[in-house]
Amino acid sequence: MLVRFWGTRGSIPTAMNNHDMRSRVMDVARHVLDHGGGDVEAAVDAMPFHLRGTYGGESSCVQIDTGGEEYVVCDMGSGARRFALDCLGRHGPGAPKTYNVFQSHVHWDHIMGFPFFVPAYIPGNVIRIHGCHDVLEQAYRGQQSDPCFPVPFDFLGSTIEFVKLEPDRTYKVADVTVTPFRQLHHGDSYGYRFEKGGKSVVYSTDSEHKLEDHDHLDYVVGHFRAADVVVFDSMYSLAESTSLKEDWGHSSNMVGVELCHQAGVGELCLFHHEPIYSDAQIDQVLAETVRYEEIARGEYRPLKVTASYDGLEVTA
Structure with a gap:
């Protein structure tokens, strides 16, 4: 399975402003000059990630590419718009497809991309929105009602189905097995474990883990x-x-390492980045997490740690 990240920020989409961009360009120029400036491409490749790239600013949307005919995606944050464009670029708008959405919860940053999800407007497409919340359909319809959005939900041309799931029960959807599990968050949030062919991916966002x-x-x-x-x-x-932020419904990088060590996980992808963090700050969080993993490992299996960014692909 292949995990594609289309949106990795938490709470609200964010973007660099003019000041941020100017500072980035100046830092890049200094780096190139300091390293001779002869081979620009090599100099760029040698830069830290926060200079040569960006973690992006879209809110939660993560595709689980199972290799099958149907799409599988977690959450419809603002990253869903780019996900849609990629899908249409792969097979064109005239080829009907089925999209399976697994909703962690219905806070706005996790559904706000759906009104801009182009396949929803195309007749012939089937969109199945899976989740454990009773208010799933209400939330999707509500954000497209007056006065919030100009296009009402019933105007969408695709066939849209809402599928109620129960936590801790395993389902077969498309060509993958899926198990939702309850997480601590205001109004509850649900993680999902996806399994196929001996490989497994867990999507666990908007969850607070109390150590006691x-x-x-x-x-x-x-x-x-x-x-x-x-x-x-x-x-x-x-x-x-x-x-300071206890009971706000989110976790930390260090707790992620502890849980993944105990579970024998192969790779931890840091996700739902704080919207006020710059790329440099997320780089620092990643470095600190990698170092903590080395110190805390003990007899546990070595854990690879990465920081997710919009456009990242990770193979399970």
Whole structure:
């Protein structure tokens, strides 16, 4: 399975402004000059990620490419717009397709991309929105009602179905098995474990993990167990998540390492980045997480740590 990230920011989409861009260009110019400036491409490749790239600013949308005919995607944040354009670029607008959406929860940053999801407007497409919340359809319809959006939900040309799931029950959807599990977040959030051909990917965002709640930690570790890839909400630092921002419904990079170590996970993808963090700050979070993993590993299986960015692809 291939994990494609179309939106990795938390809470609200964000973008660089003119000041940010000017500072970035100046830093890049200094780096090239300091390294001789002869081979520009080589100089750029040698730069830290926060100079040669960007983590992006779209909110949550992660595709699980199973290699099958039907699409599988988690959440419809603002990244869903780019996901849609990629889909249409691959097969064209005239080829009917089925899109399986797995909704973690219905806070706005996780559904706001759907009104701009072009396949929803094309007759012949089938969009199945799966989730454990009773208000799933209400939330999708509500954001396209007056006075919030000019195009009403019933104007959409595709066939749209809402599929109610139960946590801790395994389903076969398209060519993959899916198991939702409950997470601690305002109004509840649900993670998903996807399995196919001996490979497994876990999508776990908008979840708070209280270190003193051992039953909950064991429950989460059980769903993470031996996963090849875990996409994990690491919005806050450990200090923030246990003090100033306790009960805000998000976790930390350090807790992600602890849970993935206990579960024997192969790769941890830091996700749902704090919207006020610059690319340089996310680079720093990644470096600190990699170092912490090395220190905390002990007898655990080595854990690869990456920071997700819009456009990243990870193979399970």
